[in-house]
Amino acid sequence: xxxxxxxxxxxxxxxxxxxxxxxxxxxxxxxxxxxxxxxxxxxxxxxxxxxxxxxxxxxxxxxxxxxxxxxxxxxxxxxxxxxxxxxxxxxxxxxxxxxxxxxxxxxxxxxxxxxx
Amino acid sequence: xxxxxxxxxxxxxxxxxxxxxxxxxxxxxxxxxxxxxxxxxxxxxxxxxxxxxxxxxxxxxxxxxxxxxxxxxxxxxxxxxxxxxxxxxxxxxxxxxxxxxxxxxx
Numbered sequence: 001x002x003x004x005x006x007x008x009x010x011x012x013x014x015x016x017x018x019x020x021x022x023x024x025x026x027x028x029x030x031x032x033x034x035x036x037x038x039x040x041x042x043x044x045x046x047x048x049x050x051x052x053x054x055x056x057x058x059x060x061x062x063x064x065x066x067x068x069x070x071x072x073x074x075x076x077x078x079x080x081x082x083x084x085x086x087x088x089x090x091x092x093x094x095x096x097x098x099x100x101x102x103x104x105x106x107x108x109x110x111x112x113x114x115x116x
Numbered sequence: 117x118x119x120x121x122x123x124x125x126x127x128x129x130x131x132x133x134x135x136x137x138x139x140x141x142x143x144x145x146x147x148x149x150x151x152x153x154x155x156x157x158x159x160x161x162x163x164x165x166x167x168x169x170x171x172x173x174x175x176x177x178x179x180x181x182x183x184x185x186x187x188x189x190x191x192x193x194x195x196x197x198x199x200x201x202x203x204x205x206x207x208x209x210x211x212x213x214x215x216x217x218x219x220x221x222x
Contacts, residue, residue, distance in 0.1 A: 033210070043160070043203065045210035056210070091159055104150065105205075107159035 002026075004108035006092050012114045018080040021111045024073055025094030033105060034067055034077050035091040043091075049075065082115045089113070119143060120206050122213035130221055133194050137216045139204030140186040149180055149187045150205040154215065160203055163189075194220045 005024040013019055025032045033048040047057040049069045057067070064083070069075040079086055089112050093105040122139045129135050141149075149166035164171065166178040166187050177190040187206075191198055201215040 042214040043212040045212075048210065059210075103148070104162055104165070107161065110159050 004092055004094055004106055006090075006108035006111050008111060009109060010112045010114075012116065013082055014116050015083055016081045017115075018078065019082045019086075019113060019115075021077040021079075021090050021092075021113070023075045023077070023092030023108060025075070025092070026106055027073070029094035029096045029106075030072070031095045031103065032069060032075050033093040033095070034075070035093065035107075036088045037091060037110075038088045046077070079113075082113075084115045087114050119211045120204060120213040122202075122204055122216050124214060124216060126217040126219055128219045128221060129194055131194060131196060133220075134190065134192050135194055135218060136188055136190045137202055137204075137218075138186050138188050139206075139213050140184075141206045141211075142185070143206070144182075144185060146185075146206045148205075148207050149178075151176075151178055151187075151189050152203040152205060152212075154201045154203060156200075160212075163202070191218075194218075196220050196222065 007022045031050050034046040035043050036046055037043045046059045047067045048055055052069045065079055067077045089110045091107050091110045093107045095103040095105045097103050120141050127135055151163040152160040153163045154160040164173050164178050166180050168180055170179040175192045179188045199220045201217045203215045204213040
């Protein structure tokens with residue numbers, strides 16, 4: 001299994017530009033999560049989808065952030081316009097419910113975003 | 117108060133030492149508990165789930181104390197390769213602790 005795939009792995013952009021992060025979850029997983037990690041704030045959940053439907057987007061910082069999951073194998077996180085304070089590592093994770101009821105998340109390698 | 121709290125450390129221990137981390141949670145209805153490990157500049161990876169009766173995986177032991185609302189991770193005979201940040205997760209979806217940093221020294 002290829003695991004969760006994210007692209008790009010690194011992104012450097014200028015303030016005001018649009019940034020699109022991509023994620024391919026593990027095949028068969030029905031939940032997908034977007035996280036942001038910074039030294040100051042730790043790992044923060046931005047949004048999660050279940051069966052391609054957004055369930056909780058309360059962690060999305062503001063209207064500049066949007067996420068979509070058009071099908072079970074692809075999701076995007078878009079920032080428009082980007083700001084320097086958006087600089088962080090963005091992780092995508094996917095999971096599926098185990099027979100015992102627990103869901104284990106598997107993380108992608110992350111996208112390191114630097115907004116100048 | 118944060119939903120999940122961990123002592124950030126750092127914990128600096130010699131090889132072979134036993135070290136334990138705690139993680140407290142505020143939601144008494146929490147059902148799922150995990151420990152993740154994150155190496156520098158890498159993604160978090162599942163270390164082990166935490167079951168009500170406690171569970172062990174080699175040198176690692178995880179325990180749950182519902183009455184006091186904390187989970188713990190015990191590492192015995194620590195190795196240099198155990199150096200990492202250990203994150204606790206409550207309810208499996210979104211509530212990560214900020215992590216405890218462990219450095220094992222020769």
